[in-house]
Amino acid sequence: MCDVNNVEKFLCREAALILNRDEQSIKPDSPFLDLGLESMSFVELLICIEKEYNIKLINSGLDTSDLASISSLAQRVVQELEHI
Amino acid sequence: MKGRYYLNGIDWVVQALHWSCRGAQNGNYQFIVAVELSAIPDADKLKQCLRRALELFPPLRGGLKRNLLNLAPYWKPFKFVATALKFTCMRADTPEDVQSQLEKLLNTETAAREPLVSSLLLERPDGTSVFACKFDHRIFDAGGGERFMTVLQKCWNQEYMEPDKLMSSSGPWLNEWKHQFECGRTVNRVMRSLYAQGVPSVLYPGQAATGVNRYRLVHISEDDFVRLNADSERIAGAMMLMPYIQTLIQRSLRRVLKERGVENAFCLCPLSVDLRKAGDNGLFFNHWSLMPMYSHESATAEFAQEVEAQKELFYEYMKNRFPYCLTKANLLTRIVPLPLFAWFSRKPFRGTAGTAMTALLNREEFKSNELFGCEVENLYHIPGIPARPGVGVFINRRGNTLNLCLSWLDGALSEREAELLSECLSYKAL
Numbered sequence: 001m002c003d004v005n006n007v008e009k010f011l012c013r014e015a016a017l018i019l020n021r022d023e024q025s026i027k028p029d030s031p032f033l034d035l036g037l038e039s040m041s042f043v044e045l046l047i048c049i050e051k052e053y054n055i056k057l058i059n060s061g062l063d064t065s066d067l068a069s070i071s072s073l074a075q076r077v078v079q080e081l082e083h084i
Numbered sequence: 085m086k087g088r089y090y091l092n093g094i095d096w097v098v099q100a101l102h103w104s105c106r107g108a109q110n111g112n113y114q115f116i117v118a119v120e121l122s123a124i125p126d127a128d129k130l131k132q133c134l135r136r137a138l139e140l141f142p143p144l145r146g147g148l149k150r151n152l153l154n155l156a157p158y159w160k161p162f163k164f165v166a167t168a169l170k171f172t173c174m175r176a177d178t179p180e181d182v183q184s185q186l187e188k189l190l191n192t193e194t195a196a197r198e199p200l201v202s203s204l205l206l207e208r209p210d211g212t213s214v215f216a217c218k219f220d221h222r223i224f225d226a227g228g229g230e231r232f233m234t235v236l237q238k239c240w241n242q243e244y245m246e247p248d249k250l251m252s253s254s255g256p257w258l259n260e261w262k263h264q265f266e267c268g269r270t271v272n273r274v275m276r277s278l279y280a281q282g283v284p285s286v287l288y289p290g291q292a293a294t295g296v297n298r299y300r301l302v303h304i305s306e307d308d309f310v311r312l313n314a315d316s317e318r319i320a321g322a323m324m325l326m327p328y329i330q331t332l333i334q335r336s337l338r339r340v341l342k343e344r345g346v347e348n349a350f351c352l353c354p355l356s357v358d359l360r361k362a363g364d365n366g367l368f369f370n371h372w373s374l375m376p377m378y379s380h381e382s383a384t385a386e387f388a389q390e391v392e393a394q395k396e397l398f399y400e401y402m403k404n405r406f407p408y409c410l411t412k413a414n415l416l417t418r419i420v421p422l423p424l425f426a427w428f429s430r431k432p433f434r435g436t437a438g439t440a441m442t443a444l445l446n447r448e449e450f451k452s453n454e455l456f457g458c459e460v461e462n463l464y465h466i467p468g469i470p471a472r473p474g475v476g477v478f479i480n481r482r483g484n485t486l487n488l489c490l491s492w493l494d495g496a497l498s499e500r501e502a503e504l505l506s507e508c509l510s511y512k513a514l
Binding site for chain 1: 317321322323324326327357358361363364392396398399
């Protein structure tokens, strides 16, 4: 079973790679909108999630509450994994 | 430039488009970045600062060469001639004057050995002005054009600049052949699947186009942008502005096609995307690629379903790394002589190049609120459109507003159709 902390670490690492930033500068509670992600970079992150966890989130009804922070997206990923 | 800059795959596609535009239109393959200023900057100082930029950056005067040994194309700067600067300062009393002068600038061909940037300052009677810079696509993409404003601002402030940090050199890309062929295979698969969709509906009527570029600017205000964003989050989901806007554009285009009597329109809109990574300093040459977004009239009655389909398409292209593969695959085409490649590149999509070019520059490359000591009131792009497809919609973000520029070749759209499209795209009518 995947725990939220591991997913958070994974998301921070991938977001840092996509945004060309230091991994340490991205915290699990970082608000998503402040990270500088837009449609294209966000889709890149969703693709990383699909490759790692085999879940496709693009048309899964992600809303603003899921993207409040890295942590909330991690929780959503874990929820989706529990439903598989 | 320390080393040579060898053209990448998209630079080569742009060279082909330049070749096509030069033959068929009043101008090169070029675009304008226009900045509305709260005051009128000192024209003499502005001229000096443009001259300094030309001295600092040799690629601004240059041309295409081929390496004699490996035939890879590269960019060779010419020797600098101090008198060659193109800068015009004039009055523009009405918004129509501004539009007509900007159209004139866009339709002026850059002569051989002239600098590939030229500028215009339009002074308005209310003490405001519009500064416009015309860029040749061979050495500038939209993001680079905006970044060049920062360079001019630094020249204005007489700040020290390290040109080498802004001018990248690149090798001839004569390795990783297997990878390039694999990318070519991905591109071929996508092209084949597009062919299976049918013939794209076009707005361009062939011989009717005169080769003169026209444009119309639609400004989406802060209030309308808030509404658009809220609708986008509600219907498309968070951070899905790009597919949402793409859907709106395609629906607007299909409405015009329907008015022309085109039934079951197949709308194919190549979407240009910026491949620059955050922190990438690239000023010159092309850092973008394309995604062929499309929709069918018949299959998409519901707006929400259509948005979902666009999101899915967007996602699949990104997952297959199509934009990246397109740039890599085009490295293989650089061996083809330019006239032949220009002819060959008209063949995909059954010679139409689709219904309209689309672009969304979501990241502001020039964020400053000040330029030449004046407050920046707005900044927008006016693209020149190649004869195929003859129509384009370019969107750029400025703070919490959007500028949407509908650009077309004279004759490709009637005045009424341009009006209808502008109205649809303004978001007020939707």
